[in-house]
Amino acid sequence: SQQGEEDPQALSIQEGENATMNCSYKTSINNLQWYRQNSGRGLVHLILIRSNEREKHSGRLRVTLDTSKKSSSLLITASRAADTASYFCATDHNAGNMLTFGGGTRLMVKP
């Protein structure tokens, strides 16, 4: 069963706008990871945030983690049409690389 729940399930924005996706989980984690999936392709890792970190940046991506609320958010700034994809959060609960994925957010960025 899925550990994480993502919100929203779908998001449509204009190019240049920011996109925010949220992820909630149920049990304590070692780290939380965000992945991207283009249609017909495998998942690609975007960013990893450890349980003792609160915020992390990578290029136009910003991830926050609130372990007290068991939630994380992914912000994509200045979105581009090429950012159109599904985005998944995944939680690592036992430091054994075994991940549990959320249901994903389908992002569409209109040019």
Place this chain on the structure above:
Amino acid sequence: DAGVIQSPRHEVTEMGQEVTLRCKPISGHDYLFWYRQTMMRGLELLIYFNNNVPIDDSGMPEDRFSAKMPNASFSTLKIQPSEPRDSAVYFCASSLVPPLHFGNGTRLTVT
């Protein structure tokens, strides 16, 4: 680096037939994971190996599913006999340390 290689990319078979999916992990990675993705259930972990040894197969749906990893560079997922409800995209992923590296998947259709 060629990445994780899965074959075939597409498989169409009739109910009752045996299906074998193949995966070549990234060289040097000691973890290998098999995931299944469907619209209804999202991404589900089926089984994972560490150093060619199955560690957790609790996600394997039933005895019709089996997975092997005879050596560090090859793994198979077999379904025998296949059923229409097995239709899904099956992903293989490998890692040494986080994150996971995914192949592009095998889209299985059982008619």
